[in-house]
Amino acid sequence: MKVTVVGAGAVGASCAEYIAIKNFASEVVLVDIKEGYAEGKAMDLMQTASLNGFDTKITGTTGDYVKTAHSDIAVITSGIPRKPGMTREELIGINAGIVKDVSSNLIKYSPNVTIIVVSNPMDTMTYLVHKTTGLPKNKIIGMGGALDSARFKYRLAEALGAPISDVDGMVIGGHSDTGMLPLTRLATRNSVPVSKFLSEERLEQVKEDTKVGGATLTKLLGTSAWYAPGAAVSGLVQAIACDQKKMFPCSTLLDGEYGLKDICIGAPVILGNDGIEEIVEIELTDAEKNKLQESAAGVRKTNGLLEV
Numbered sequence: 001m002k003v004t005v006v007g008a009g010a011v012g013a014s015c016a017e018y019i020a021i022k023n024f025a026s027e028v029v030l031v032d033i034k035e036g037y038a039e040g041k042a043m044d045l046m047q048t049a050s051l052n053g054f055d056t057k058i059t060g061t062t063g064d065y066v067k068t069a070h071s072d073i074a075v076i077t078s079g080i081p082r083k084p085g086m087t088r089e090e091l092i093g094i095n096a097g098i099v100k101d102v103s104s105n106l107i108k109y110s111p112n113v114t115i116i117v118v119s120n121p122m123d124t125m126t127y128l129v130h131k132t133t134g135l136p137k138n139k140i141i142g143m144g145g146a147l148d149s150a151r152f153k154y155r156l157a158e159a160l161g162a163p164i165s166d167v168d169g170m171v172i173g174g175h176s177d178t179g180m181l182p183l184t185r186l187a188t189r190n191s192v193p194v195s196k197f198l199s200e201e202r203l204e205q206v207k208e209d210t211k212v213g214g215a216t217l218t219k220l221l222g223t224s225a226w227y228a229p230g231a232a233v234s235g236l237v238q239a240i241a242c243d244q245k246k247m248f249p250c251s252t253l254l255d256g257e258y259g260l261k262d263i264c265i266g267a268p269v270i271l272g273n274d275g276i277e278e279i280v281e282i283e284l285t286d287a288e289k290n291k292l293q294e295s296a297a298g299v300r301k302t303n304g305l306l307e308v
């Protein structure tokens with residue numbers, strides 16, 4: 001199993017590290033445009049192999065896509081991150097060109113690759129990859145919901161005073177400060193609805209804290225987060241590589257599901273060897289349906305800025 005990670009910055013390197021530590025891939029290739037950067041990150045990571053006990057071979061290249069040939073999975077993290085006070089949508093001007101260029105280079109050498117899009121604004125970048133590559137829709141996956149759901153579980157566990165392993169929950173919708181839809185109604189503490197333990201006001205707070213999870217970290221760090229994003233990407237890569245049939249909310253091209261068409265937005269999917277093997281339609285309340293429509297309107301507005 002060969003995995004390419006484009007962008008050897010904070011998220012790309014973190015994701016490569018988690019993939020290696022999980023020890024399921026034979027090879028990870030890091031690609032960056034900054035001279036020597038990917039090579040340096042790869043060497044540093046390889047020097048953790050004997051310490052962390054993995055056999056995955058990590059190499060780096062400055063823009064030589066020949067070295068990515070025959071990748072099974074490619075992750076696109078190249079592009080700029082936001083600074084405090086910015087929205088993800090403001091990154092579109094620079095990141096759209098980078099994502100378009102990178103995805104066409106990847107496909108040239110790995111025509112059967114499955115692409116995981118991370119660069120922001122992620123739902124729109126995922127849509128861009130659909131519009132410009134011609135890859136089948138099951139092979140284009142946007143990572144956002146897996147991260148947002150991890151943050152939701154963190155906030156729920158905090159509110160409940162419970163271990164995170166006791167908590168389950170999912171965030172669907174657009175990966176944006178206003179468009180995320182944390183499904184509090186379906187969240188559970190060891191199978192018991194969380195509403196049994198938390199007031200409506202507290203749940204509302206959990207929801208709001210989850211939606212601005214990325215912005216909160218960006219304010220603290222001066223740039224956006226990387227550990228949880230890297231771990232979330234590695235979870236998707238592993239589910240595909242190991243044919244796990246795991247369910248994650250991912251940005252996927254909808255064709256009528258949830259009443260939406262011609263848009264990439266977060267919905268629960270099953271991931272296996274074929275990438276997105278199924279889009280799972282869960283029953284939503286009218287209020288949740290309305291929120292999802294609002295979220296989709298926001299994503300469509302950003303998609304409208306694309307020159308495709």
Ligand SMILES: NC(=O)c1ccc[n+]([C@@H]2O[C@H](COP(=O)([O-])OP(=O)(O)OC[C@H]3O[C@@H](n4cnc5c(N)ncnc54)[C@H](O)[C@@H]3O)[C@@H](O)[C@H]2O)c1
Binds near residue numbers: 011031117
């Ligand atoms: N979807 C998500 O949940 C999620 C989570 C975290 C970050 N992000 C996004 O991921 C992107 C990367 O974030 P980061 O913190 O790793 O940024 P970073 O600046 O640390 O790393 C980005 C890297 O991309 C490289 N790069 C730029 N153009 C390139 C090109 N054409 N080819 C190859 N490499 C190129 C840069 O040299 C840099 O090393 C940002 O757009 C950020 O908003 C998304």
Ligand SMILES: O=C(O)C[C@H](O)C(=O)O
Binds near residue numbers: 082147229
């Ligand atoms: O918040 C960001 O800009 C990065 C990423 O989308 C995140 O949610 O951490």
